[in-house]
Amino acid sequence: MAIVLPSKDAPETQRRFANSRGWRFRLASHQGGGCIREQSTIPGNDDMPGAVLYQMKDAVIRRKNAVVFGPGDISCSAWHWLAMASTTALRSTATGSGL
Numbered sequence: 001m002a003i004v005l006p007s008k009d010a011p012e013t014q015r016r017f018a019n020s021r022g023w024r025f026r027l028a029s030h031q032g033g034g035c036i037r038e039q040s041t042i043p044g045n046d047d048m049p050g051a052v053l054y055q056m057k058d059a060v061i062r063r064k065n066a067v068v069f070g071p072g073d074i075s076c077s078a079w080h081w082l083a084m085a086s087t088t089a090l091r092s093t094a095t096g097s098g099l
Contacts, residue, residue, distance in 0.1 A: 008032040041068045051075070 006028040007014060014027040030036035041050030049069040054061050069075055 002026070004028050006030045006036065008036070039063065041066045 004026040005014075005018075005023075008031055009017070009029060010031075011027065011029050014029060018024075018027060039052060040048050041052060042048045050067050051069070052066040053064045055064045056062075067073065067075060
């Protein structure tokens with residue numbers, strides 16, 4: 001299995017962002033072209049978070065499935081916990097409670 005993170009950002013921007021988070025997987029810049037509009041998780045959208053699964057069989061690569069990432073998706077049931085934690089952190093920083 002291979003993982004690639006595509007975005008419309010320039011490769012230098014992608015690498016800085018990835019390095020700041022310790023990411024070590026492959027990055028690709030689609031630069032908002034026609035290919036990404038065809039292969040996006042939502043057709044016609046050129047920069048939508050999600051995953052697309054491709055399968056190679058008999059030396060031919062085919063798109064098998066896709067899913068959009070965002071609040072309420074099945075890939076991360078912790079979205080609401082993360083949002084709540086972020087709000088709590090902001091509030092406790094402002095009040096000095098440290099909680």
